[in-house]
Amino acid sequence: MRPGRRFTALALLFVIPSFQITPAFAEPQPRSEEWWFDAWQIREKVWPLTQGEGIVVAVIDTGIEAGLPDLNGVVLPGYEYGGSQKGDGRHDYDTEKGGHGTAMAALIAGQGIGSGMVGIAPKVRVLPIAAHSVNDALTIRYAVDHGAKVINMSWSSAAAHCPVSTQTAVNYALQHDVVIVAAAGNQGNSRESSNSPANCAGVMAVGAVDADLNIWEKSTPGSNVVIAAPGVSVGSIGKDGTFNWKVNGTSQATALTSGVVALVRSRYPKMSAREVTQRVVATAKDIGPKGWDRRSGQGALIPYLALDAHVPASAPNPVYSRFDQRKSLPNASHPSPSMGSRKQNEVNDDDDRIPVAFVGVLAGPGLVAVIGFFVWMRRKK
Secondary structure (H helix, E strand, O other): OOHHHHHHHHHHHHHHHHHHHOOOOOOOOOOOOOHHHHHOOHHHHHOOOOOOOOOEEEEEEOOOOOOOHHHOOOEOOOEEEOOOOOOOOOOOOOOOOOOHHHHHHHHHHOEOOOOOOEOOOOOOEEEEEEEOOOOHHHHHHHHHHOOOOEEEEOOOEEOOOOOHHHHHHHHHHHHOOOEEEEEOOOOHHHOOOOEEOOOOOOOEEEEEEOOOOOEOOOOOOOOOEEEEEEOOOOOEEOOOOOEEOOOOOHHHHHHHHHHHHHHHHHHOOOOOHHHHHHHHHHOOEOOOOOOOEOOOEOOEOOHHHHHHOOOOOOOOOHHHHHHHHHHOOOOOOOOOOOOOOOOHHHOOOOOOOOOHHHHHHHHOHHHHHHHHHHHHHHHHO
16 A cells, blocks of 8 residues: 555544534423423424424514623624614613513524523524614614514504504515514503504514413403414523513514424425515414404414414414505505605516606607617628
């Protein structure tokens, strides 16, 4: 054996065993307080199918404390609206609740490092959009234009009707194949849900349930509610990185729903937002009064069914049914936009039309010039 070959063979004796004894990738282990992992059989039935690879989820909230170990490597540079300084969204400015945006991001994509907080879709990437003031239109459009396939809005503001500018932005998101998930609200039976953006056509509005699939008493009912998810004793980390499990709200239910939507989008990358929404809603488990109801919608979210069940094309899709119905109303599909820096014609439903100026050139003297040029070239040959 030649010296070079002998050396190679000896080297392989050491190298090959090293590959054999390298342990497989260890999936993150959720904290014992994260009861929804067992309830949803995340490790047993969901993660073997997908952990959210390839999907970006935009979190429109108070920003995200990206430097925390539990969010290491998952928070993309984003944007900050309305603050004293324009930032990239990777700092949580929340002082009232200790880091609301951070908590939502961790429910979706926590890495299990530091506090041990694990999200249900740990391989997604999160796009932080910090909004100091309510400007749904700009933030939604930013999320769409920067690659988000799911938009999480774990908050609400009182509005009798969906603001025109917000509905226009929702239209834009749906036209660009993006799913928007929003919280129904925490007012309970005190009033009918009239919270924006959950009351906008085309938005998946989420109520909250406990571990026994009982609807949370403060989950706000409404004709727009389509599904319910865990929202009672659903803990997460704050911007200081500590875990707090005694937290209730449709905010948490919304974040977990966004995580499930991201999982479905990852498993079925060619499936449209319309089909993804249909699949998630149609596989929900009916709870409360039989059929749809104003507090739990179509029922409780069941992730592994959303990922693996057969869903017929005729299955209900109340999110898009409401959106389609609205579009069929006079003047409903072209509301007057209020987008600031965006061009007026970009926010309507005719984004894909051929520019009028170009058509005018071809229809007038420009067409003659083009034809003349090709005739001249043919004769030249």
